[in-house]
Amino acid sequence: MERVTIIGTGLIGGSIGLGLKASQLPGVEVVGYDDSSSALATARKQGAIDISARSIGDAVDGARMVIIATPALAARSILQDIAGRLAEGAIVTDTLSTKAEIMHWAREYLPDNVSYVGGHPMAGKATSAGAAESEATLFHGRSYCIVPSPDASDGAVQSVVGLANLLGAQPVFMHAEEHDQYVAAISHLPMMVSYALFSLARESAAWQDMRLLASTGFAGATRLASGDPQMTHDICVTNGEALIHWIDRFIEELRRYRGMIADDPGELFKALAGAQLKRDAFLAGADKPEREQMDLPSASEQMSTILFGGFLTSRYQEYEKRMRESEERNRR
Amino acid sequence: MERVTIIGTGLIGGSIGLGLKASQLPGVEVVGYDDSSSALATARKQGAIDISARSIGDAVDGARMVIIATPALAARSILQDIAGRLAEGAIVTDTLSTKAEIMHWAREYLPDNVSYVGGHPMAGKATSAGAAESEATLFHGRSYCIVPSPDASDGAVQSVVGLANLLGAQPVFMHAEEHDQYVAAISHLPMMVSYALFSLARESAAWQDMRLLASTGFAGATRLASGDPQMTHDICVTNGEALIHWIDRFIEELRRYRGMIADDPGELFKALAGAQLKRDAFLAGADKPEREQMDLPSASEQMSTILFGGFLTSRYQEYEKRMRESEERNRR
Numbered sequence: 001m002e003r004v005t006i007i008g009t010g011l012i013g014g015s016i017g018l019g020l021k022a023s024q025l026p027g028v029e030v031v032g033y034d035d036s037s038s039a040l041a042t043a044r045k046q047g048a049i050d051i052s053a054r055s056i057g058d059a060v061d062g063a064r065m066v067i068i069a070t071p072a073l074a075a076r077s078i079l080q081d082i083a084g085r086l087a088e089g090a091i092v093t094d095t096l097s098t099k100a101e102i103m104h105w106a107r108e109y110l111p112d113n114v115s116y117v118g119g120h121p122m123a124g125k126a127t128s129a130g131a132a133e134s135e136a137t138l139f140h141g142r143s144y145c146i147v148p149s150p151d152a153s154d155g156a157v158q159s160v161v162g163l164a165n166l167l168g169a170q171p172v173f174m175h176a177e178e179h180d181q182y183v184a185a186i187s188h189l190p191m192m193v194s195y196a197l198f199s200l201a202r203e204s205a206a207w208q209d210m211r212l213l214a215s216t217g218f219a220g221a222t223r224l225a226s227g228d229p230q231m232t233h234d235i236c237v238t239n240g241e242a243l244i245h246w247i248d249r250f251i252e253e254l255r256r257y258r259g260m261i262a263d264d265p266g267e268l269f270k271a272l273a274g275a276q277l278k279r280d281a282f283l284a285g286a287d288k289p290e291r292e293q294m295d296l297p298s299a300s301e302q303m304s305t306i307l308f309g310g311f312l313t314s315r316y317q318e319y320e321k322r323m324r325e326s327e328e329r330n331r332r
Numbered sequence: 333m334e335r336v337t338i339i340g341t342g343l344i345g346g347s348i349g350l351g352l353k354a355s356q357l358p359g360v361e362v363v364g365y366d367d368s369s370s371a372l373a374t375a376r377k378q379g380a381i382d383i384s385a386r387s388i389g390d391a392v393d394g395a396r397m398v399i400i401a402t403p404a405l406a407a408r409s410i411l412q413d414i415a416g417r418l419a420e421g422a423i424v425t426d427t428l429s430t431k432a433e434i435m436h437w438a439r440e441y442l443p444d445n446v447s448y449v450g451g452h453p454m455a456g457k458a459t460s461a462g463a464a465e466s467e468a469t470l471f472h473g474r475s476y477c478i479v480p481s482p483d484a485s486d487g488a489v490q491s492v493v494g495l496a497n498l499l500g501a502q503p504v505f506m507h508a509e510e511h512d513q514y515v516a517a518i519s520h521l522p523m524m525v526s527y528a529l530f531s532l533a534r535e536s537a538a539w540q541d542m543r544l545l546a547s548t549g550f551a552g553a554t555r556l557a558s559g560d561p562q563m564t565h566d567i568c569v570t571n572g573e574a575l576i577h578w579i580d581r582f583i584e585e586l587r588r589y590r591g592m593i594a595d596d597p598g599e600l601f602k603a604l605a606g607a608q609l610k611r612d613a614f615l616a617g618a619d620k621p622e623r624e625q626m627d628l629p630s631a632s633e634q635m636s637t638i639l640f641g642g643f644l645t646s647r648y649q650e651y652e653k654r655m656r657e658s659e660e661r662n663r664r
Contacts, residue, residue, distance in 0.1 A: 122546075122547040123548075124548065124549065143544045143545055172544050178538075178541065181538070182542045183545055185536065185538075185542060186542050186545050186549075186550045187545065187547065187550060189529065189532075190549055192586065192593075193529060193553065195589060195604060195607050196585040196588075197522055197525060198607050198611055199585060199606075199610075200582055200585040201517050204517065206513070206517075209510065210514045211518075211620075213477065213511070213518050213519065214518050215456065215475075215518075215519065216456065217518075217522055217556055219615070220552055221526060221555075222522075222611060223552055224549055226608050226611050226612060229604035229608050230601075233597060233600060236597065237597050240593050240594065243593060244590055244593060244594060248590075249532060250528060250529065250532055251583050251586065251587075253531060253532040254524065254525065254579060254583065255583075257524050257579075258524075258579045258580075261568045261572050262576060269561060272561035274531075275531050275534070276559070276560075278530075278531075279554060279557050282543060283558075287543075288543075
């Protein structure tokens with residue numbers, strides 16, 4: 001039995017477990033651990049994990065792969081706690097929303113005989129969803145960022161690529177700093193904007209009248225403010241510098257619109273119409289450059305054989321084929 | 333036959349038509365007019381209108397009620413065009429997103445022998461949806477702002493209240509300036525924020541890498557940037573002052589979060605957790621004050637009898653009953 005351990009069995013950890021189980025890999029058992037015994041029990045009940053570990057040390061004992069799927073700040077002490085218990089050659093990965101800090105902690109705390117490969121599946125749910133909302137298909141068609149540490153073995157990198165493929169996601173390689181800048185712009189800034197939109201209206205003296213007028217637009221624009229505050233807090237703490245950079249740029253951009261509203265309705269109309277067109281092109285996937293169409297290593301067939309064997313390779317080949325077909329359809 | 337005319341048969345006009353037809357009022361015919369012959373044909377095909385008018389003058393000829401459901405700036409020339417063709421005692425209303433300007437135009441252009449009652453049903457769809465997406469139930473459970481002009485007859489006000497009820501919406505009375513301030517905060521500011529979030533990322537040099545990481549959060553936060561640019565432009569032009577006021581307040585609010593991210597993670601966590609709780613309470617309707625629980629005129633039974641007769645009154649009574657029941661459920 002190859003053992004895969006998931007630490008943190010909330011929405012992401014639980015969905016990874018369900019995805020692993022759904023693939024019916026022979027000879028793999030999934031061990032789960034969570035500080036919250038109810039999250040752990042839910043994951044067990046849903047079949048996301050085979051075994052509930054009693055302690056974090058027990059959880060990683062003999063594990064071939066350890067997946068940390070907790071809020072960002074919790075990962076630090078987890079790395080410290082598991083460092084002495086990891087099997088030689090173990091692969092450690094994570095699903096955290098920020099990467100530079102955890103790569104730094106992994107370098108600091110983990111022994112040399114294990115490989116660290118950071119990960120970030122770009123999926124989630126609107127609200128602060130817990131274990132109960134886990135789904136095997138949560139990652140289908142999503143990007144899965146992979147950030148190998150400099151000294152991670154090839155096999156370890158391939159195994160995490162294999163995990164991403166197994167979950168139906170598309171692996172994307174990035175440097176930790178790049179990743180953190182991009183998610184600051186595309187994910188963490190929208191969060192903070194959502195909070196600010198909500199609290200501005202909510203704390204306004206006229207809220208009780210305003211709320212009568214709040215429609216789907218307001219609900220949608222403030223949706224991220226119902227996210228898990230611990231997750232958001234940890235993101236802000238571990239990616240504060242990039243986030244502040246993007247908040248400042250966003251304020252400039254909003255001021256640009258303000259200027260057009262005040263002085264130049266013609267220019268404003270052009271900007272609004274242009275944004276609509278470009279957003280629709282983005283949603284339709286029509287603005288992808290050529291180079292991105294097949295961004296996978298050529299040695300793809302050898303991939304992911306380390307941990308999951310030929311079983312996974314054939315699945316990977318199937319996905320690769322489907323992706324190529326889908327791209328050909330899109331090109332037409 | 334009582335004639336109700338809808339000018340502008342897009343999503344809102346078409347949905348009002350469908351709502352009117354769905355109520356199967358006897359003795360009412362719905363006339364539609366739209367500059368776009370395809371929007372008009374769609375409305376006719378969907379059964380949102382009984383008659384397609386060939387000109388705007390023909391459309392309002394003999395109409396008891398005229399509903400203007402166009403982008404805001406178009407309403408000005410429409411009021412000028414119809415002023416000389418309106419029947420004595422006609423009721424003119426609208427569905428525009430801003431109210432002060434149109435109330436002003438109505439005062440300027442309409443004759444004394446007609447009544448103007450502004451309206452704003454708080455409903456819509458995510459994207460720049462046209463006539464084809466009209467639905468009879470679009471306004472169900474939504475607020476419907478009613479802004480009577482100072483010299484509108486009681487009967488005219490009651491008829492527009494009747495229209496709101498007929499569509500399943502909840503009438504809310506407001507002054508034009510109040511309305512415009514509130515929607516600036518709750519609806520127009522989120523729009524501009526959505527555009528700025530999208531264009532900031534889209535025009536960034538790293539967009540082609542960033543887009544790989546864009547998940548449901550980014551799509552949701554930028555959703556309003558796929559709205560109809562003409563609608564948004566007109567809103568900015570007719571409500572610019574209020575919108576700029578709220579953009580400035582929003583920038584201050586975002587700076588407050590920026591400050592907490594930089595200096596005070598503890599305070600930040602409190603703010604995030606507080607926002608989540610308050611937003612969830614808002615979505616659950618749990619933060620409504622007592623006074624708002626039944627904010628309808630006491631003469632409700634006499635309402636809406638002017639245009640639609642007893643038929644509508646009984647429907648209204650039914651809605652009132654349902655609302656009371658729903659509120660009782662919520663209180664439990």
